[in-house]
Amino acid sequence: MEAMTKNLFSYLAKSNVLNQAAKKWGLQFGANKVVGGETFAKAVPLIRQLNKQGLSVTVDHLGEFVSSAEISKERTQECVQTIKRINHEGLDSQISLKLTSLGLDIDHDLITDNLTQIMEAARHYDIFITIDMEDTSRCQATLDIFEELRANFDNLGTVIQSYLYRSEDDVRDLNKHHPNLRLVKGAYKESSKVAYKEKDDVDENLKRLIKTHLLNGNYTAVASHDDVMINYTKQIVKEYKIPSNQFEFQMLYGMRTQTQLELAKEGYKMRVYVPYGDDWYGYFMRRLAERPENISFVLKGMFKH
Ligand SMILES: Cc1cc2nc3c(=O)[nH]c(=O)nc-3n(C[C@H](O)[C@H](O)[C@H](O)COP(=O)(O)OP(=O)(O)OC[C@H]3O[C@@H](n4cnc5c(N)ncnc54)[C@H](O)[C@@H]3O)c2cc1C
Numbered sequence: 300m301e302a303m304t305k306n307l308f309s310y311l312a313k314s315n316v317l318n319q320a321a322k323k324w325g326l327q328f329g330a331n332k333v334v335g336g337e338t339f340a341k342a343v344p345l346i347r348q349l350n351k352q353g354l355s356v357t358v359d360h361l362g363e364f365v366s367s368a369e370i371s372k373e374r375t376q377e378c379v380q381t382i383k384r385i386n387h388e389g390l391d392s393q394i395s396l397k398l399t400s401l402g403l404d405i406d407h408d409l410i411t412d413n414l415t416q417i418m419e420a421a422r423h424y425d426i427f428i429t430i431d432m433e434d435t436s437r438c439q440a441t442l443d444i445f446e447e448l449r450a451n452f453d454n455l456g457t458v459i460q461s462y463l464y465r466s467e468d469d470v471r472d473l474n475k476h477h478p479n480l481r482l483v484k485g486a487y488k489e490s491s492k493v494a495y496k497e498k499d500d501v502d503e504n505l506k507r508l509i510k511t512h513l514l515n516g517n518y519t520a521v522a523s524h525d526d527v528m529i530n531y532t533k534q535i536v537k538e539y540k541i542p543s544n545q546f547e548f549q550m551l552y553g554m555r556t557q558t559q560l561e562l563a564k565e566g567y568k569m570r571v572y573v574p575y576g577d578d579w580y581g582y583f584m585r586r587l588a589e590r591p592e593n594i595s596f597v598l599k600g601m602f603k604h
Contacts, residue, residue, distance in 0.1 A: 304591040312584035322577045330583040333553035333593075334361070335573040339381050342575040345552075346390050353563040354571050356392040357429060357549070358385075361576035363399045368409055371402035375413040379420045386424040393427040395572060398441055410444060418452040425454070427479070429520075432458035434487040435494065442469065449476050456518075460485030461505035462494040470508055479518040481549060482508050484525075486589075506531050513541050520570065522549035529562070543568070551586070 326337055335342030335358065346356050360378065365371045378396060385392045396417070402409040421428050430445055432438065438460075445457040456479035459466050463485065473480070484501050485494065495501050505523070509532055512519045521532045529548060536546060547568035550559050563569040574582055587593050 304588075306588075308584050308588035308591070312581045312588060318578070318580045322580075326579060328583075330579050333551065333574075333583060333586050334579040335552060335575040337575070337577045337579070339377075339384060339575055342573060343384070343388055343390070346392055346573060347388070349552075349571050349573070350391045352560060354559060354569050355547070356390065356571050356573050357395045358392055359395040359397075359431070359572060359574045360400070361574045361582050362578040363397045363433065364404065365400050365402060366404065368402060368405055371400070371405060371409060371413055374400050375416055378417045382417070382420045382424050382426050385426055392573075393429065393570070394421065395429045395431050397431045397433055398444060399433055399437065403437060403440060403444070411447065414444065414448055418448060418455060421454055422452060427454045427456065428452075429479075429481055430455070430457040432460055432483075432485075435463060435489050438463065438465070442473070445478075446473075446476065449478065456480060456520075458483055458522075459508060461508055462489060462501045464493060464495065466504065466508060467511070470511055474515050474517070477515075477517050479520070480512055481520040481522050482512065483522045486585075502527065510535055513546060514539060516545070519546045520549050521546065522572070524550055524555045524558075526558075529558075533567075553586075554590075 326334055335345050339358065339360070342358065346358070349356055358381065360374065360381065362374065365374060378394065378401075381394060385394075394417075398410060398414070401413040401417075418428065420426075430441060432441060441457065445455065449455050458481045459469055459473075461482065461484050463469075470480070482505060484505055495504060502525075505528060509519060509521055509528070513535060521528060523529065532546065532548070535541065536543075543566065547570055548559075548562050549570045549572060552571050552573045559569050559571060
């Protein structure tokens with residue numbers, strides 16, 4: 300039953316017709332429980348509220364796989380405006396972005412020009428940027444762009460996925476930059492040629508990556524809703540006396556809200572990933588596919604209408 304529900308939501312996530320319709324409906328059916336708003340301006344009160352509760356934020360303008368240079372430039376400007384607005388509003392927020400939304404699949408000069416513009420604005424306003432990691436066919440290109448830009452910008456980090464066999468080597472190679480890395484299990488469907496398929500293997504690898512990166516003295520964001528990973532991180536930082544300003548926890552907005560608040564109260568840095576934008580439909584469906592229990596959002600949302 301659970302597999303059927305997951306497949307249904309994965310299928311619905313890819314529907315262009317529903318995606319277009321969703322842009323007209325506005326945030327509905329409980330999507331506002333996991334998406335910050337249709338525009339950054341609409342997400343500002345939520346970010347302020349999270350900050351008041353002791354939670355830091357990273358915002359992500361939803362939308363990926365841009366195939367037109369013009370749209371990639373518009374998205375670049377949206378990002379620059381968001382950086383200015385974060386500064387203007389005095390928000391405790393970073394930015395997460397996907398390189399395919401800025402032209403990764405189009406042209407090398409385009410993506411590096413776009414990202415450089417964003418990084419210059421981010422440096423000016425002292426805002427940290429994380430490049431999200433997408434599917435494995437884009438992993439090397441993403442790491443190449445990260446390394447290219449990281450040479451000039453300290454305020455740039457990226458993501459490593461523990462389901463990929465290559466990730467241990469990547470963490471070792473990237474160590475020369477002493478990068479700020481977000482460590483995750485990985486969200487895309489990958490083949491067994493490149494990725495661990497067993498949950499235990501993915502989990503064990505995430506633990507190895509967390510320990511290696513922390514003991515290398517690097518800033519580590521552990522992005523997981525899994526108590527096993529959270530408790531493991533707590534144990535490692537205690538055992539090796541890792542300072543509290545060398546790591547943080549991250550979770551998605553709307554997921555394990557109580558745990559987020561508890562971690563913040565315990566004194567840990569807790570960052571909430573808040574997606575926003577009118578392209579919310581696919582993101583919402585993927586969250587439902589990942590955890591069909593979230594269907595209760597939808598039902599509650601429907602009964603309100
Ligand atoms: C801030 C953030 C950024 C991310 N960035 C990327 C990225 O750039 N690229 C990428 O590929 N992936 C990214 N991911 C997604 C990540 O790779 C995983 O797909 C996703 O987080 C699910 O794995 P998990 O570690 O949270 O726990 P899972 O392995 O999904 O779950 C393990 C256990 O955790 C508990 N749990 C999980 N979710 C919940 C919940 N909602 N409520 C209660 N208990 C729960 C349950 O006990 C569950 O059995 C990101 C995730 C986060 C949180």
